[in-house]
Amino acid sequence: MLKKNLFYTFLAIAFVLVVNCAPKETPTSSISGTIENLEKNYVILSKVIDIQQKTTTVLDTILIDKSGKFQINNLETPNIYNLTFNHKKTIQLAIDNNQTVEIKGTNLDSLIISGSKDTALLLAYENFRKESLNRLVYSVRKEISNHKKEKASEEKIATLRSLEIENYNKHLVELTVFIEEKMGTSIAIYPTSIRWNGENLAAYTTIVSNFKATHPTSEITSKLEKRIALLQKTTVGSIVSNIKMPTKEGTLIELNNIKGTYTLIDFWASWCPPCRSESKILSELYNTYKSKGFEIYGISLDAKKQRWLDALEKDNRVWPNVSTVEGFNTPVAIEYGITALPTNFIIDAEGKIVASNMHGEHLKKFVEVLF
Template sequence: MRSIFICSALLIISCSTKEKPTTSISGTINGLAQSFILLSKVDNVQEKKTTVIDTLQVQENGTFQSKNLQAPAIYTLTFNNKKTMQLAIDKNQAVVIEGSHLDSLNVTGSKDSELLLAYETFRKESLNRLVYAVRKEISTLKKEQASEQKITELRALEIENYNKHLAELTVFIEEKMGTSIAIYPTSIRWNGENLASYKNIVANFKAAHPNIEITSKLEKRVELLQKTAVGSYVSSIEMPLKEGTIITLNSVKKTYTLVDFWASWCPPCRTESAMLNTLYNTYHSKGFEIYGISLDSKKQRWLDALEKDNRVWPNVSTVEGFKSAVAIEYGITALPTNFIINEEGKIIASNIHGEHLKAFIEDLF
């Protein structure tokens, strides 16, 4: 009798045990009836690589659902091939998305996704306040046919404010995001200027998540930034000139060389061309060189910019934009970006522009 009772008790316990929680996404969006949503997993935020893992059918009442997702991971939802939403989902989180239309969606059930959305809201506000406001002023001055000197000053301010913008984002991560996996998507905007902060952020993240794939990716991001930090040595660069001839950085570098990442579509880059011309004409004979690397994706635009801006120093490009191997290797995510190296290839300064760059080169010579 005793053994029968034990077996019966175990059966009762087994039957009453709750189902193991799973990671899922569900929602109800009014006006989205009988459409579809592409669900993708982000494989690499730096290279913008994603894999579509499911197509969610939206029911007549606007509901949709996907269960048993891999976590922790970063996902994107693309609604009707138009709006895309990024989500940071940790294990055992049931994400719920609700709204009356695509421009006003509320996300619950995932503190990580909520942090990522809060970061995005702050990022846009910071960018508008520090960068877009300056661009708007430049646009107004152009219509008023203001002096080129004033516009050049504002372009320099735009670059300076963008760096302030990145610093604000770093503070947001440090103060608001803790060790959330939502940190991973923010790493696409990390740069060498705030490297010490990122090292600390990743160290804390690793302590909380020692064995997940995202930790490894964050560590690699920091390692990449370390390679281009002041005091490090640049790796060899071999890229084609406009004629197709391969020219290496090592073959042209002089006493001091400015490695300049730019593009025809980057207004601050184009404005800086005039000052680079002055520096080149003044100091080239004394041992100054510029190795320009265009991240254009359309060759003719690159060639037109070279001619119009009179960029007579070595200029190279694979015309692959930010997907070029050198952009990935050097962790370039924004333009203009530059490094000043000595004849041994050691980085002695980075990301200085405008009058600061002019003063730095003058001091060198």
């Protein structure tokens, strides 16, 4: 009897050791699809590397059979992926561990995506974003267009441009509330970070803190923390880093060398109507307060030099203006976390930010108080 009991004891111990030593199953996710009427018989899979700089890496080209079916297995998750069909339509997927994503449709304009709550949240966010943008921003642009046709006064157009900027900031607040109320700690939060700004930093900090508690070792957590750290550098009270960029003649101008008692760092571009409308207010402020120590350091995010030069002349931007003509890929724009225009910062003589994103009459009144 003793030998029999020992045998079963050893057998139980051996079973425990085998179970504990066996390799743990790695969480896997997959994408499958059936899409009819495709022009080409393949789809390109890529992974988002940096949402801010819009960099991706192509992982694979997957064949689609004659019936429109394709399958992608063993995805590295959690991650944000892009699927590009026919080199035309790209859909973005937020895929977490152990999700089986299924895509169906009779064509690329009628796709139904299931199997990933994170992708569903990302799609819901995008739908809300478009609705909010149409309601708050595009409606004002339409009104501006109508007033231009009726040859309304410049003052009326300028007022509407200021309203457009104000409404865009309201739009960003609405997006932030949507994330707080609807998205929890979903990895779909990462793509939304491209529109985060310093004004809503407290909310984003809490969002990332909660996200980290759920995804402590995820690469996405690290990326979101870097976004927060970047925004902290350009919040009120922070000291800005020096900027050294070329003028239209190629002469390098440093921010530290032209700083006044107060300096407006103005990020703008020729293709940005609100930026162009604001030129008149900037000219008034510059002419009025330059002798008292007010400076402007204009940074164009144009990608075509001639358009920048034409705008400088037409808008009479006579204060220091610089550009590397790299658009949003301008290193300083990345360093300052610029994702929308116009964006500005007012700094004091020590380089401390005293205000940000002041526009229109609000900007005029703020500068008046400063001096």
